[in-house]
Amino acid sequence: MGLFVQDKDIVVPGQELAEGMDYLPSGDVIREKDKLISIKVGTVSINNRFVKVIPLAGKYTPKREDLVIGEVVNIGFSGWRIDFGWAFEGNVSLKDAVAEFVEKSADLTKYYNLGDWVLTQIVHVAGGGKIIDLSMRGPSVRKLGPGRLVRVTPSKVPRIIGKQGSMITLIKDSTNCKIFVGQNGYVWITGEKPEQELLASEAIAKIEAESHISGLTDRMKVFFEEKGITRKE
Amino acid sequence: MTYTQRFDGRKIDELRPMEAKIGVVERATGSAMFRIGKTYAVAAVYGPRELYPQAMQNPLKGRLRCNYNMMAFSGSGERVRPGPSRRSKEISLVTEKALAPLVDLTAFPSTVIDVFVELIQTDAGTRCAGICAAALALADAGIPMKDLVSSVAVGKVGGKIVLDLSKEEEDHPDGATDIAVAMSTRTNQITLLQMDGEVSADDLKEALQLAKKGCDAIKNVQIQALRDRYYQEGNNE
Incomplete structure (x- = not known):
């Protein structure tokens, strides 16, 4: 019964972290029967009764309201496609990027061109991460200059x-x-x-x-x- | 003639020397090397990334795709013909099936996770070494896994049940039976069981007990490798 690990211990997938119902699984920890099991390589973090694993490796998975940095990889009629290191590209629609009125046939490259890098915010994640809406409106988002x-x-x-x-x-x-x-x-x-x-x-x-x-x-x-x-x- | 002394002087339940290393392929999402005796396997994981053709995408969960390849210069003497073969396609498939029950890809719908297993040098037990390396590479890539997988071959050589056959033993003149086994490390559930040759039901049970023992030893090497990666990077605590 009880905990098998200490705070900040390095654990591997399949490692038993605790036994019994005294502890509850949190991020990257699952319960199998009466045992808590880590599903990633990471460090243990214990908060009262909650046991979670903070992963030490792995790709980024998009979450709403996250600020991400990405590259403009495609321009459509009404927006831009941004590659920010996830399996799917994110979409910035024109209304989330430009405040002024834009003509239907306007050249969108004058706002953001291919190869530009931007700091942008995720506003919507759907389809388990397949559809991602990004926004260029907000206090910290911007086009990134030389660097x-x-x-x-x-x-x-x-x-x-x-x-x-x-x-x-x-x-x-x-x-x-x-x-x-x-x-x-x-x-x-x-x-x-x-x-x-x-x-x-x-x-x-x-x-x-x-x-x-x-x-x-x-x-x-x-x-x-x-x-x-x-x-x- | 019975097989009393093993060719390389090991005990019948002794594994060849093992070594595991994480992060050997810099550009991959996760990677690992696993060596057992003279068999070297390198595994690299890429993804999750978008799966093409689109018709293969599953909106409920991601797909695991494994590729096993023996390098042209890897064999013991003879050159291996490069490119896909019937054998490599089969082993790719069983590698995939050995790992699939333990990885949870529901968090990555419509994507694929590619696992490439390359055998640099081979001396029997390649699919087992490949699975051990692939499990480590998946863990290094941060793919959610209920458990790690360890794999080893057992077999009957000259009437004796032995653990971890070498190529010399597989080619024993009196005939040899080769059984490849993969097990989840915590629950010891079998995810791969293949046999080449003949064996009685009782011998198979005995062989599986021996495989369990072998997998336990491999598990320790695998877990130590995963931990070492992070202890070493920070020059110890």
């Missing part, structure tokens, strides 16, 4: 942002770059100098590799100090 793209495991995104954005602020202040993080694990870095952008992507790679080990913020501060960067407070 570089870094891809990380989607489950590591919360660690890159940090508590109340503490980690991302640390990187922004230390490298003097603008950074946008999509929930799909795409990170867009724009800086004045290429060296700054490279330093930011190096920092993000370090977070991705070490995110499951505690004391990450302190280690990142040391990382920037070793690079000889004094942060403006």
Whole structure:
């Protein structure tokens, strides 16, 4: 009876996490008879009676209201198709992208062209992820200017942002770059100098590799100090 | 003539040395290498991605699609003719069936999850090594799985029930029976059972007991590999 694992333990698919009815399955945990079983590789998170597994690997699955970064891959008569790393492309319809009146035969490339990168928000997911509506209206969505793209495991995104954005602020202040993080694990870095952008992507790679080990913020501060960067407070 | 001493000096219930590694194919969603003796299998998982032709899409759940391939230079001596063959198509199918009951693809409707199993070097037991590698690669790709799968061959060589046959044993002059078995690691449910040769009902039961023992040992190697991937990356705690 009881728990077989501790908080933050690394577990594998099929591993028994708990026995008995005292604990309840949450994300990526299933109940089979009286046992709780992990269905992914990840770290255990125990919250009162709820046991969940935070996956350490895997592709992004779209969720409503997520901000994602994607590329314009197709233009239709009344909208754009965006590839954001999921099995299916998302659709931005004209009314969710442009405020002004657009003529029927207008050239849509003047708003968003093929190959443009955008930070966009998922407004609707249907058909189990086959149909995805995106929106270019809202406070943080935008077309992304020149910069570089870094891809990380989607489950590591919360660690890159940090508590109340503490980690991302640390990187922004230390490298003097603008950074946008999509929930799909795409990170867009724009800086004045290429060296700054490279330093930011190096920092993000370090977070991705070490995110499951505690004391990450302190280690990142040391990382920037070793690079000889004094942060403006 | 009975088979008293195994060709490579192993005990009758001893596996060949094993090794497993996760994340060997950088561009894949998930990947793994599994080695048993001189048999090397590399598996790479891509997806979930959109399934074409569209008529094959299932709006209720995703599809698992496996591909088994022995590389041209992999055999012991003779060149393997490249490209699909009757044999590789069959093994692709049984690999798929061995894994399908344990993966839950209801979260990915209309998509496909591609599993490519490549055998770099072969010395019998390729489908088993392939299944072990594929199970690890699926776990690394973050595909929901109720359980891992371990697989091993058992058989009867010269009148003796032995675990994990080598190529030399499969080609024993007195004849050999080769039984490929795959089991889920936690519940020991059989997901693959194939036999080449003849064996009595009692011998089969004995062989399956031996396979269970072998799968347990393989399971430990597989689980350790999955954990090592994340412990090593962070230079330990």
